Amino acid sequence: QQQVKQSPQSLIVQKGGISIINCAYENTAFDYFPWYQQFPGKGPALLIAIRPDVSEKKEGRFTISFNKSAKQFSLHIMDSQPGDSATYFCAASLSSGTYKYIFGTGTRLKVLA
């Protein structure tokens, strides 16, 4: 119940295209869903996050779509650029206790120039 499933494992997109990464969770008590970007040898950096009372959130080229009934959320990267090539992790968190994160398995994105 604590797992967050992420797909696809890897993704190749042409420059200017849309990258879509999906995550699904089981625990309906999760109430915060961030997406992180990680470059090789670096720590993860927050891209965008959403709470379950909102179905969509957009920040620049990054959009989270959230489907509470399906217990799924996704990251859309519009106008993908070679500099977006990185590993992306979704996560879920609970407000009770320590606010710890449960991370998805990660998606390696490669944007071709």
Add this chain to the structure above:
Amino acid sequence: GAVVSQHPSRVICKSGTSVKIECRSLDFQATTMFWYRQFPKKSLMLMATSNEGSKATYEQGVEKDKFLINHASLTLSTLTVTSAHPEDSSFYICSARDRLTSSSYEQYFGPGTRLTVT
């Protein structure tokens, strides 16, 4: 923005020795710090949650006597890998939550420490 640093960024140690990794919140006070381990091309695995002034809470399967965590101040947490072995080689990442925004979910991540045990 909130900055978290880790020291050292890379460390190589011999099997059987202990190594300490520091995690510091530079411009905020952290009520809670988290320690993660990441194997190559894998996800972040939470090892333990560290609260200032109290004992760390370890995740299932993580040996607390192997991975000693100390959170002595609101800006510093340390992870000591005791009697390190080659299988402890990994990328260790810490994160911190801001004390002033205690209801915020956001964790600020450090740049990670690459540990290699020979």
